Amino acid sequence: MKPTNHEHPEYFHKVVDCQYACPSHTPVPEYIRLISQGKYDEAFKINWISNVFPGILGRVCDRPCEPACRRSRVEETPVAICRLKRAASDYKSDSSDFLPEVPTEKNGKRIALIGGGPASLTVARDLLPLGYTVDLYDDQPKAGGFVRTQVPSFRLPEKVLNEEVDRILDMGVTTHFNHYVDSLKTISDKGYDAIFVGTGAPRGRDLDLPGRQEGDASIFLGIEWLAAVLYRHVKDAPERVLVLGGGNTAMDCCRMTKRLGGEQVQVIVRSPKADMKASPWEIEDAEDEGIPIVDNHSPLEFVINEGKLIGMNFEKVKAERDNEGRRKLIPTGEEPVFIPCDQVLLAVGQQNALPFIDADLGITMNERGLPLLDEVTHQSSVPHIFFGGDAAFGPKNVITAVAHGHQAAISIDLFCQGKDLHKRPAPSTNLVSMKMGMQEWLYHSQVSDDERYAVPTVDKVKSLKNRLVEVELGFSKKTANVEALRCLNCDVQTVFDYSTCIECDSCVDVCPESCITFTENGDEEELRTRLLAPADNREQSLYVSPVLPTGRVMIKDENVCLHCGLCAERCPTSSWEMMKFTYNSAQAGQK
Amino acid sequence: MSVQKPNFRHPKLAKNSAEYSRKDYEGAISTLCAGCGHDSATNSIIQACFELSIEPHRVAKISGIGCSSKTPAYFLNKSHGFNSVHGRMPSIATGANMANRDLLYIGVSGDGDTASIGMGQFAHALRRNLNLNYFCMNNGCYGLTKGQDSATADKGSAGKKGAPNPYNSIDLCELAIELGASYVARGFSGDKQQLVPLIKGAIAHSGLAFIDIISPCVTFNNTATSTKSYHYVRQHVEATNTFDFIPLAQEIITQYEEGSSQEVTMHDGSIIHLHKVDSSKDVTDRRKAVNNLEAEKDKGRLLTGLIYVNPDIMETHDIINSTLRPLNTLTEADLCPGNGALQKINEGFR
Numbered sequence: 001m002k003p004t005n006h007e008h009p010e011y012f013h014k015v016v017d018c019q020y021a022c023p024s025h026t027p028v029p030e031y032i033r034l035i036s037q038g039k040y041d042e043a044f045k046i047n048w049i050s051n052v053f054p055g056i057l058g059r060v061c062d063r064p065c066e067p068a069c070r071r072s073r074v075e076e077t078p079v080a081i082c083r084l085k086r087a088a089s090d091y092k093s094d095s096s097d098f099l100p101e102v103p104t105e106k107n108g109k110r111i112a113l114i115g116g117g118p119a120s121l122t123v124a125r126d127l128l129p130l131g132y133t134v135d136l137y138d139d140q141p142k143a144g145g146f147v148r149t150q151v152p153s154f155r156l157p158e159k160v161l162n163e164e165v166d167r168i169l170d171m172g173v174t175t176h177f178n179h180y181v182d183s184l185k186t187i188s189d190k191g192y193d194a195i196f197v198g199t200g201a202p203r204g205r206d207l208d209l210p211g212r213q214e215g216d217a218s219i220f221l222g223i224e225w226l227a228a229v230l231y232r233h234v235k236d237a238p239e240r241v242l243v244l245g246g247g248n249t250a251m252d253c254c255r256m257t258k259r260l261g262g263e264q265v266q267v268i269v270r271s272p273k274a275d276m277k278a279s280p281w282e283i284e285d286a287e288d289e290g291i292p293i294v295d296n297h298s299p300l301e302f303v304i305n306e307g308k309l310i311g312m313n314f315e316k317v318k319a320e321r322d323n324e325g326r327r328k329l330i331p332t333g334e335e336p337v338f339i340p341c342d343q344v345l346l347a348v349g350q351q352n353a354l355p356f357i358d359a360d361l362g363i364t365m366n367e368r369g370l371p372l373l374d375e376v377t378h379q380s381s382v383p384h385i386f387f388g389g390d391a392a393f394g395p396k397n398v399i400t401a402v403a404h405g406h407q408a409a410i411s412i413d414l415f416c417q418g419k420d421l422h423k424r425p426a427p428s429t430n431l432v433s434m435k436m437g438m439q440e441w442l443y444h445s446q447v448s449d450d451e452r453y454a455v456p457t458v459d460k461v462k463s464l465k466n467r468l469v470e471v472e473l474g475f476s477k478k479t480a481n482v483e484a485l486r487c488l489n490c491d492v493q494t495v496f497d498y499s500t501c502i503e504c505d506s507c508v509d510v511c512p513e514s515c516i517t518f519t520e521n522g523d524e525e526e527l528r529t530r531l532l533a534p535a536d537n538r539e540q541s542l543y544v545s546p547v548l549p550t551g552r553v554m555i556k557d558e559n560v561c562l563h564c565g566l567c568a569e570r571c572p573t574s575s576w577e578m579m580k581f582t583y584n585s586a587q588a589g590q591k
Numbered sequence: 592m593s594v595q596k597p598n599f600r601h602p603k604l605a606k607n608s609a610e611y612s613r614k615d616y617e618g619a620i621s622t623l624c625a626g627c628g629h630d631s632a633t634n635s636i637i638q639a640c641f642e643l644s645i646e647p648h649r650v651a652k653i654s655g656i657g658c659s660s661k662t663p664a665y666f667l668n669k670s671h672g673f674n675s676v677h678g679r680m681p682s683i684a685t686g687a688n689m690a691n692r693d694l695l696y697i698g699v700s701g702d703g704d705t706a707s708i709g710m711g712q713f714a715h716a717l718r719r720n721l722n723l724n725y726f727c728m729n730n731g732c733y734g735l736t737k738g739q740d741s742a743t744a745d746k747g748s749a750g751k752k753g754a755p756n757p758y759n760s761i762d763l764c765e766l767a768i769e770l771g772a773s774y775v776a777r778g779f780s781g782d783k784q785q786l787v788p789l790i791k792g793a794i795a796h797s798g799l800a801f802i803d804i805i806s807p808c809v810t811f812n813n814t815a816t817s818t819k820s821y822h823y824v825r826q827h828v829e830a831t832n833t834f835d836f837i838p839l840a841q842e843i844i845t846q847y848e849e850g851s852s853q854e855v856t857m858h859d860g861s862i863i864h865l866h867k868v869d870s871s872k873d874v875t876d877r878r879k880a881v882n883n884l885e886a887e888k889d890k891g892r893l894l895t896g897l898i899y900v901n902p903d904i905m906e907t908h909d910i911i912n913s914t915l916r917p918l919n920t921l922t923e924a925d926l927c928p929g930n931g932a933l934q935k936i937n938e939g940f941r
Contacts, residue, residue, distance in 0.1 A: 074599050439594050447597035502821050504626045504809065505781060509634040513601045533601040550825060564597050572626025572809045 001524050003546040003553075006495060009429045012581040014541060015558050016490045018081060021068035023403035025427075025585045026050040028065055028081055029491040033443065035084055036484035038477070043088035045098040050585065052122050052168070052402050053147075055160040058086025059472070060151050062279065062397040070488050073537070074513075074560050077452035079486045080475075087480035089160070100129040102171050107131035109416045112192040113173075114181050114356075117145020118398050119198035119389030121168045122405025123412065126588040128171045130413060136173050137187070139180035143169060146200050146390075147398060149227035150249065152256050154463060157470050184385070185358040194384045194412045197354075197371075198401070201390040205349040207244065211302030215309035215344070219302065222253045222347030229256055229467070237262040238342035242312060244268050244299060245347030246276035251286045253345045258289055259467040266339070268312075269295045270329060272319050285471070289464065298329060300336055302344065311340035350395045361385075370394060377411040377421040378404060386411055409588035425586035434492055434578040435568070441578060443492050444485060445565040453483045489563045493581045496554055498545040501575040503552070507567035508532070513560045516567060521553045531557055596620045609644035616641045618668040623658055626813075628780035628806030628821075629728050633662045635783050636697065636726070639790035640667065643838060650695045651687055655680040655709060658735050659701030659728035659806075667697075678709025681716035684723050685907075691917035692908050695794060696722065702729040706742035706761045717770035720798045722906040725772075726790070727763055727801070728780070730808035731819035738811025749816040750808075764898055765884050767801040768877055773904040774800035775880070777895045779824050780807065789897060791836040797858035798906040805893070829887050831874060831896035832865040858902050865897065874900055 006012060014020050018028040027046055034043035047054035061082050069078030109132050113120035116138035124134045142148060143165045147156070169175060181187055187195055204221030206212070212219065218238075220228075222245065228234040237260035243253045246269040257265045267286065269276055273295040276283060287293065297314035304310065313336045317329040352370055357363055364372040364381040371380045371387050378386045388404030390396060411421050434442040456473045463469045475483060508516045514533035521527070524542065528535040535542065535557040545554040568576040600614050616637045621630045640650070647669035654660035656677035663672050671694070675683040684698045705713050705727045716723060731744040740748075740756040743763060749755045767775045774796040778786035786804065793800035805824055807813050813820045818827075832853075838861050853865040855875065865874065873879045880899035887894040907913075914921065 074602065446595055447599060449598050502626070502809075502813070503781060504628065504807070504821055505631045505634075505783070506626045509630050510596070510620070512597045512599060514604065515601075534603040536603070549822075560599075560601055562597050562599060566594065566596065566620075569594055570621070570625045570630070572624065 001521060001527060001542065001544045004541070004543050006493075006543070009427055009583065011541065012431075012493050013427075013429075013583045015493060016581065016583065017068040017070050018065035018490070019583060021064045022051075023064065023400045024051045024406065025583065027491065027583065029487055029489055030582070031088060032079065032081070032084055032484045032487040033489065035088055036444065036481055036487075038481070040088050040091040041093055041095060041098070044092040047085055047088060048098060049587075051399060052125055052405070053118060053164045053398070054085050055089035055164050056118075056147055056156060057399060058082060058089050059156050059160070060147070061085070061399050064399070070490055070560070071486060074488070074562065075451075080452055080455070080483050083455050083475055084480060084484055087475045087477070090474050091477060091480075099167070099171070102128050103131045105131065106133050109133065109193040110135065110191070111412060112137065112187050112190070112195045114184070114187065114195065114197045115145060115199035115389070115391070116140065116143035116175075116177075117198055117200050117389055117401060118147060119391075119401040119405040119408070120145075120196060121165065122402045123196045123198070123388070123409045124173050125168045125171065126406060126409035127412065128173070130589045132416075134173050135176065135192070136169075137176045137179050137181050139178065141177050143175065143177070145198075146202075149230055150223050150252065152226065152229070152252050153468050154255065154259065154471050155252070157468070182356050183358050184356050185361050188361065188385070192384070193416050194386060196408055196412065197385065197387045197391050198389040198405070199354065199391045201350040201352045201395040203351045203353040204346060205351055207299060207346055207348060209299060209301050211304045211309070214304040214307060215302040218309040218342060219344045219346065222249045222345045223350065225345055226252060226256060229260070234260070236260045240264045240341045241343045241345065242266055242268055242339060242341045243345045243347060245349070246271060246278055247347060247349070248278045248282050249350070250347035251278050251282040253347050254286055254291045255289055256467060257345065258291060258464055265291050267291060267293045268297050268299070268314065268339070269293060270298045270317065271327075272296055275319065275327070289460065297337060298331075303338065309342065309344065311338055312344065313338050350390075352391060352394060354391065368394065374421070376407070376424070378408040379411055379415070379421060384415065406585065406587055410586065413588040425590040427586050428582075428584045428590070430582040431493070431495065431579045432582075434565075434580050439569060441565055443489050443578075443580070445489070445563075445578075447488065447562050447564050448482070448485045450482055450486055452486070453479050491581050492563050492565070492578050494543075494556065494561065494563070494567055495577045495579045496543065496545055496556070497575045497577070498548055498554065500573040501545075501548055501554065502573055503548055503550055504572060506570040506572065507576055510566045510570045512564065512566065513562055515557050515559070515561045517555045518548070518552045519555060520551070521547070527555060531555060533557070535559065594620055607641055607644040609646055611641070611644070611647070613637065613641045615647055615669060616667055618663070618665040621662075621665045623661065624810045626809035627658070628730060628804075628808070629659055629662050630665070631780040631783065632726065632728050632786070632804045632806050633665045635778075635780070635786040635790055637666045638783065638787050639794060642787070643791055643794060645695060645794070649693070650697060652697045652699065653680050653684045653687065654699040655701075655704040657701040657704045657733075658730075658808075659699055660704055662699055662728070663697075678704050678707070678712055680704065680709065681712040681721070681723075681725075685716060685719070685721055688721055688723060688907070689913065691919065692722065692913070692915070693917050696724060698723050698725045700725065700727050702727065702731060702741040702743040702763075703733050706763060714770055717767055717772045717799055717801070719907045719910070720771050720773055720904055722797055722908065723799055724790075724793045725799060725801045726793075726804060728804050728806040729763065729819070730806050730812055731817065732808050732812040734808045734811055738808065745818040748818040749814065750812040751810070751814055753816075755816070762884065762888075763801070763803045765881055767799075767803075768880055768899045771799070771904075772801045772899075773798035773901045773906075775899040776801070776897045777803045777805065777893075779805045779828060779895060781821055781825065782828075782895075785830065785833065785896060788834055788836045791838075792834070792857070792863050792897065792900075795836070795838070795857045795859050795861040796900070796902065798902075798904055805895075824893065827891065827893050828895050829890075829892040831883065831894060831898060834897060835864040837862040837864060855900055855902065863897065863900070874898060877901070
């Protein structure tokens with residue numbers, strides 16, 4: 001193998017699994033370290049710069065960082081990254097020092113944002129400090145988009161949402177609420193320098209089954225129903241409710257129903273439970289509240305009696321894989337199952353809806369009905385129109401929308417300056433030594449044995465009575481501290497200088513994870529078979545040194561390194577150094 | 592803050608046939624200087640015991656005084672141990688061995704502990720061919736007292752203090768062969784590929800197995816002018832042979848080329864299979880073994896590997912015909928067989 005070039009910004013970035021997995025590349029270990037030191041303001045600031053909505057994401061993020069967490073490869077459970085983010089938001093002071101200055105003298109460029117969700121708000125936040133004039137259009141009375149209308153307040157209190165949304169609006173966004181844009185052309189005609197479309201995937205999928213029309217009064221689309229609950233158009237639920245669908249919206253619907261008076265609430269899923277799209281913790285929360293999840297039931301028809309919905313018929317199915325590995329649901333041939341109910345909530349998927357894009361505007365659409373975009377720049381076929389969030393590449397999640405917002409803001413800024421959109425600013429990286437003295441480091445190198453701490457919750461009786469009571473209480477400062485210390489500091493890198501190594505084997509001997517091997521070089525596949533410990537996780541890099549005096553090379557498998565610093569501690573020549581790697585994604589306006 | 596070794600280990604490391612993981616053979620984290628050769632020697636012992644599936648509670652570690660004698664704290668912390676007086680490891684080991692011959696004895700010593708203050712003890716343990724694994728971590732200096740030349744420092748070699756050693760050195764391997772050890776080897780802490788099999792061979796051997804482990808002192812004796820530095824040793828080693836250690840009851844699967852190899856069956860039935868670089872280097876002949884050492888020395892080379900082995904020499908228990916059972920298992924009936932037995936013994940002297 002060729003010697004590793006650790007100066008490449010992506011090499012060590014990949015070692016920081018959580019940050020690498022995060023669409024927005026939030027510097028996770030750094031803010032977790034700050035939480036462990038009680039520096040909540042600083043931890044919050046790092047989050048805010050990178051992901052814009054720490055309070056919201058600390059509750060409802062899809063957390064791609066957690067399955068990536070090294071801790072889950074070393075033991076069983078990842079660090080509770082998402083809940084620590086919330087702790088930073090819960091315990092920060094009222095100081096607003098972190099807010100960037102917004103120039104009073106504008107740069108003369110005007111930007112329109114269509115839709116007031118997380119993607120648009122991110123664009124606004126990134127562009128306002130650069131002097132742009134930003135107009136926001138939304139058909140709702142308040143900004144927040146999907147996060148406001150569909151995430152129930154028992155998961156995300158309105159106060160938290162308002163604080164984070166208003167923080168951005170107060171930077172100087174001109175808002176046009178209750179303003180449904182029915183033609184993008186009318187906006188385009190207003191002479192904006194650039195337009196960003198972040199209208200999400202606002203349409204719930206319907207189920208066109210027998211009885212759908214007749215039962216319409218008792219059948220609702222999940223996301224619309226949740227919005228109706230928010231705006232108090234719906235205040236209660238009947239006794240027996242079926243929620244169809246296996247995603248997070250289904251989980252929100254069933255838990256909300258329970259709070260509005262539903263006694264027998266059931267979630268019915270076509271697929272096996274293991275294949276459900278909902279996050280495991282959301283499923284767990286629903287089950288904890290006494291909601292059964294019935295899997296392998298495919299809906300056949302709505303059963304109507306005297307013009308009134310009385311239940312649904314389901315066909316029992318089982319999942320099988322065809323030759324190409326695609327899952328198919330095969331009927332078991334058993335009798336259809338009748339499940340009585342008074343109301344059905346459909347949460348079987350969301351779709352994009354872009355009816356406001358005028359055909360003569362010149363935006364090329366793809367076969368999925370989405371705009372054809374440059375995946376990096378988010379630019380559509382009309383140069384000054386950009387897309388982000390769910391409206392860009394289909395439904396994903398909040399943190400992805402934020403990442404899109406950052407990228408679109410960079411593109412818009414470059415576009416307005418007449419620059420090449422593909423010459424994007426590079427991430428800023430840095431490597432700083434963590435050595436303080438003998439056996440002393442500038443980070444908490446000791447590896448905690450603690451298992452993941454659970455987040456305390458409100459008494460169930462109380463929370464099920466009131467949809468406005470947030471279920472999770474969040475970590476106490478003390479628990480946040482010990483949970484934060486579970487972090488393995490993957491951003492503190494083991495940096496190897498081959499020129500001073502005397503090949504004494506001290507690092508090999510002391511490494512608790514047997515990560516380091518000195519051996520003859522070879523190609524990667526073959527090398528992986530003869531390292532001290534199995535190195536079969538190909539997603540993780542091998543760190544390879546140039547040839548050493550004995551003709552061997554140093555190979556370190558990054559996979560389960562604990563970043564404990566013992567290799568550096570036991571190295572007589574400081575050939576190993578523990579260095580903190582900082583990686584900050586570029587944002588609009590950076591060179 | 593003192594350094595603590597994390598409790599996590601690589602999740603995919605296998606267990607040995609006794610169901611122990613390698614962690615079960617580890618000890619406390621080393622407090623020796625960073626880069627000390629002794630830590631690699633220690634790890635080689637851990638590796639050998641793990642690979643041989645030795646039950647940790649069947650091992651007794653005995654040492655004297657010195658940097659090397661601190662190492663039993665860094666391996667096999669589930670075994671028995673005794674950290675004795677300077678140079679007195681062989682006496683304690685002899686006593687323990689006489690009392691319980693069922694345990695595996697690992698005696699750790701250094702060049703000061705062996706070749707200076709403990710020379711007399713060393714000589715007699717060799718002479719009796721005590722069933723002991725005697726590992727001497729040899730760095731050519733007194734590291735614990737700031738690096739004065741030891742009795743194994745080569746003439747002309749200079750450590751950190753800079754003055755060349757004016758005296759002749761003691762070759763512990765030659766001495767060991769001379770005085771009756773039945774397994775004599777030399778390894779280098781920086782070469783585990785060679786050292787681990789040497790230790791495994793020693794453990795399988797019945798009788799005194801002596802390994803002279805050249806183990807550089809990074810703090811005081813790793814200079815360009817020292818003959819016990821990492822660099823010098825790497826430049827000047829000459830191996831007698833490489834070898835496979837095949838434990839008892841394990842099938843031999845490698846094909847060996849005729850004439851280039853030598854097979855030695857150990858007392859417990861294990862086999863050492865030597866791949867010889869030079870077929871004249873017979874390792875079962877005492878005289879040739881000493882000659883080999885001297886011949887390489889004349890060339891300015893340091894001979895390593897298995898230098899001499901004779902599995903047929905009787906160990907102390909066999910020589911003195913002692914009981915096969917550990918003393919603590921002997922009952923009153925065994926120890927006081929009664930008047931009849933006494934009369935029989937007395938009769939034998941008439």
